[in-house]
Amino acid sequence: MAGPGGDMQWCFSQVKGAIDDDVAEADIISTVEFNHTGELLATGDKGGRVVIFQQEIENKNQPQFRSEYNVYSTFQSHEPEFDYLKSLEIEEKINKIRWLPQKNAAQFLLSTNDKTIKLWKISERDKRPEGYNLKEDDGRYKDPNTITSLRVPVLIPMDLMVEASPRRVFANAHTYHINSISVNSDNETYLSADDLRINLWHLEITDRSFNIVDIKPANMEELTEVITAAEFHPHQCNTFVYSSSKGTIRLCDMRASALCDKHSKLFEEPEDPSNRSFFSEIISSISDVKFSHNGRYMMTRDYLSMKIWDLNMENRPVETYQVHEYLRSKLCSLYENDCIFDKFECCWNGNDSVVMTGSYNNFFRMFDRGHRRDVTLEASRENSKPMQVLKPRKVCAGGKRKKDEISVDSLDFNKKILHTAWHPQDNIIAVATTNNLYIFQDKVN
Amino acid sequence: MECAFDAQNLISISLRKIQSSRTQRGGIKLHKNLLVTYVLRNARQFYMSKNLSQAQRTHQYEDVAAARERQEYLELTGSFTELADDFYCNFTGLESGNWHCGAHQPSGQPAEVAHQDASPCAMASPSDPELMVPEACWSCADKSTWELPMPNAQANQKTVLDLDTHVVTTVTTNGYFHSDCCAQPKQPQGAQCYAKKRKMDASYHIVDPEFYLPDFGPVPCKRMRTDDDTHSDSEQLGSTNISNLISVLGSGGLSDFVSWQQTDLEQIFATQTICLKHTLLTGSGWTRAIEAF
Numbered sequence: 001m002a003g004p005g006g007d008m009q010w011c012f013s014q015v016k017g018a019i020d021d022d023v024a025e026a027d028i029i030s031t032v033e034f035n036h037t038g039e040l041l042a043t044g045d046k047g048g049r050v051v052i053f054q055q056e057i058e059n060k061n062q063p064q065f066r067s068e069y070n071v072y073s074t075f076q077s078h079e080p081e082f083d084y085l086k087s088l089e090i091e092e093k094i095n096k097i098r099w100l101p102q103k104n105a106a107q108f109l110l111s112t113n114d115k116t117i118k119l120w121k122i123s124e125r126d127k128r129p130e131g132y133n134l135k136e137d138d139g140r141y142k143d144p145n146t147i148t149s150l151r152v153p154v155l156i157p158m159d160l161m162v163e164a165s166p167r168r169v170f171a172n173a174h175t176y177h178i179n180s181i182s183v184n185s186d187n188e189t190y191l192s193a194d195d196l197r198i199n200l201w202h203l204e205i206t207d208r209s210f211n212i213v214d215i216k217p218a219n220m221e222e223l224t225e226v227i228t229a230a231e232f233h234p235h236q237c238n239t240f241v242y243s244s245s246k247g248t249i250r251l252c253d254m255r256a257s258a259l260c261d262k263h264s265k266l267f268e269e270p271e272d273p274s275n276r277s278f279f280s281e282i283i284s285s286i287s288d289v290k291f292s293h294n295g296r297y298m299m300t301r302d303y304l305s306m307k308i309w310d311l312n313m314e315n316r317p318v319e320t321y322q323v324h325e326y327l328r329s330k331l332c333s334l335y336e337n338d339c340i341f342d343k344f345e346c347c348w349n350g351n352d353s354v355v356m357t358g359s360y361n362n363f364f365r366m367f368d369r370g371h372r373r374d375v376t377l378e379a380s381r382e383n384s385k386p387m388q389v390l391k392p393r394k395v396c397a398g399g400k401r402k403k404d405e406i407s408v409d410s411l412d413f414n415k416k417i418l419h420t421a422w423h424p425q426d427n428i429i430a431v432a433t434t435n436n437l438y439i440f441q442d443k444v445n
Numbered sequence: 446m447e448c449a450f451d452a453q454n455l456i457s458i459s460l461r462k463i464q465s466s467r468t469q470r471g472g473i474k475l476h477k478n479l480l481v482t483y484v485l486r487n488a489r490q491f492y493m494s495k496n497l498s499q500a501q502r503t504h505q506y507e508d509v510a511a512a513r514e515r516q517e518y519l520e521l522t523g524s525f526t527e528l529a530d531d532f533y534c535n536f537t538g539l540e541s542g543n544w545h546c547g548a549h550q551p552s553g554q555p556a557e558v559a560h561q562d563a564s565p566c567a568m569a570s571p572s573d574p575e576l577m578v579p580e581a582c583w584s585c586a587d588k589s590t591w592e593l594p595m596p597n598a599q600a601n602q603k604t605v606l607d608l609d610t611h612v613v614t615t616v617t618t619n620g621y622f623h624s625d626c627c628a629q630p631k632q633p634q635g636a637q638c639y640a641k642k643r644k645m646d647a648s649y650h651i652v653d654p655e656f657y658l659p660d661f662g663p664v665p666c667k668r669m670r671t672d673d674d675t676h677s678d679s680e681q682l683g684s685t686n687i688s689n690l691i692s693v694l695g696s697g698g699l700s701d702f703v704s705w706q707q708t709d710l711e712q713i714f715a716t717q718t719i720c721l722k723h724t725l726l727t728g729s730g731w732t733r734a735i736e737a738f
Contacts, residue, residue: 091471281483
């Protein structure tokens with residue numbers, strides 16, 4: 001991939017998480033998200049925890065700049081719950097995290113599990129008051145009879161403390177499992193989507209939401225598709241899209257009607273009949289949809305490919321990238337071991353010139369749209385020396401395997417990269433393996 | 446990775462997934478189950494289409510009376526190996542852009558038929574005597590062709606699959622069991638055995654606590670049988686291993702295979718609720734059977 005000064009090379013920067021091969025299920029990373037400036041990087045895991053990393057800014061102007069992200073805050077966002085009416089356990093797994101644009105000194109993010117969305121305030125405290133008249137420094141109340149004079153309390157420096165406090169809880173609005181949340185560009189509303197419905201919330205109001213999409217049929221026997229992802233347009237506060245398990249994307253305009261069951265645009269590519277198989281419905285199901293930063297394109301990820309759609313053209317994508325086409329002949333096995341149901345995410349880089357997504361064997365793929373080049377890289381502990389340049393990897397789909405190639409049958413399907421994120425401005429990427437978070441950056445020449 | 450790829454196996458795997466999803470933490474995943482039912486339907490349609498082709502082939506060479514009886518029972522002949530070969534399809538879309546259906550010919554050579562015709566559903570030209578498979582084996586572009594031109598009583602049939610021995614049995618609503626696929630070579634008395642009535646008492650369902658176990662490994666329990674079943678099923682179902690019979694409704698739409706009860710309180714009150722239930726067969730042992738109706 002060409003970048004400033006020639007081909008871009010990616011270097012290892014950091015890895016977060018346990019080194020043990022024995023992975024605790026609670027530590028499995030379930031979502032990764034940079035905030036709008038890229039200074040903060042949030043991860044959610046199956047245990048309901050949110051870990052926020054902060055970038056060290058002071059080194060940025062130095063030569064051989066190496067961004068370092070250090071733990072900024074950790075808190076338990078969601079706990080397991082039990083729905084007594086339905087006798088169902090509600091997992092605490094964090095499905096999505098979305099940052100709100102920063103308005104003041106504090107940071108806000110939305111985190112969601114299957115049923116409940118929470119708004120968290122992350123604030124810093126580096127001063128504490130001292131010199132109360134009625135209280136001792138340790139908080140004990142003084143005997144008023146011992147007070148002989150008055151003083152003004154003062155703020156004295158203290159060690160930085162980052163506090164995370166839940167400010168809003170948006171609950172009881174979803175019958176099915178929440179798969180997406182998306183903050184509107186108006187910074188006042190956001191949407192949450194489950195398998196059959198999309199709700200519109202106001203960030204300040206927790207006791208009600210507006211249902212804007214409902215695809216639940218009157219008779220569930222007629223159910224043919226579910227909602228898999230939804231997102232607001234980055235600039236048009238009235239526009240959002242949602243993808244379906246049938247491989248379609250619907251763009252809706254909230255100005256058209258209160259209930260956006262009728263789409264404004266339907267993006268769908270006809271299926272290639274030569275690729276028809278028992279698993280066609282599964283591999284055509286869209287697992288992620290993301291608008292480009294400029295709002296002109298959107299990207300969808302299905303099991304084997306990524307597609308770039310021009311919002312002005314509905315009948316086919318403008319670009320299609322095969323992520324791991326060599327898996328097409330393995331769909332049966334992937335169905336047996338449930339890997340075919342893996343939901344890979346995708347992301348854009350800051351200027352929408354490169355897209356990235358994950359694969360198996362801890363591989364992840366980048367596609368340079370402008371130069372029509374792609375690269376496969378690996379996130380592994382073996383390549384985790386500081387500033388070590390990542391070597392491109394190649395999968396041998398058939399025939400004689402060349403040196404340094406890995407055969408399809410040697411791929412480890414337990415090592416999968418489902419979640420990736422790209423810094424909004426710089427070439428810094430966060431790649432989540434099962435329980436580790438890798439941070440890579442481009443090599444500064 | 447090895448892939449035991451045949452329609453029966455896919456049906457078995459799919460139903461097992463649906464069942465195990467009921468015990469997964471967090472409740473039934475609607476999306477995943479919906480996709481599984483698509484695979485299930487695809488496999489079943491393909492399997493039933495092969496049944497039909499076999500029935501039609503044998504029908505050509507028999508008298509009308511015998512053909513009518515055989516058609517009614519949808520009985521397949523041949524060894525399990527031959528049947529497995531019939532259902533073996535090797536998808537090589539990556540290499541050739543086509544998918545192939547390979548079936549062992551009597552000479553032992555695999556016969557590959559590349560399907561390049563315009564219709565995505567056609568497996569062979571109608572004039573091909575060797576592969577008499579209905580064109581609409583499973584729908585591609587035309588979703589309305591999901592329903593196959595099956596012989597009578599398709600709408601009243603239930604397909605019962607033994608996960609252990611891969612015996613597939615078709616049950617009609619009049620209570621008749623018909624073995625579609627035998628693990629053992631067909632016995633001369635097979636037709637009479639399957640002609641005996643096995644009445645499914647839909648009102649009698651006992652939930653087996655082991656149903657909730659995610660592992661379908663053998664459990665040291667006896668299997669109960671009816672007197673009718675003992676003679677006909679002993680060879681196919683096995684005598685000591687627990688057989689898990691998965692019954693899938695033959696008619697109806699996609700949602701026939703899946704129960705949404707656990708995830709949607711509203712569905713409890715909906716008409717034609719579909720659910721997975723256990724059926725215990727009476728007799729000397731007992732069999733865990735899951736029936737979707």
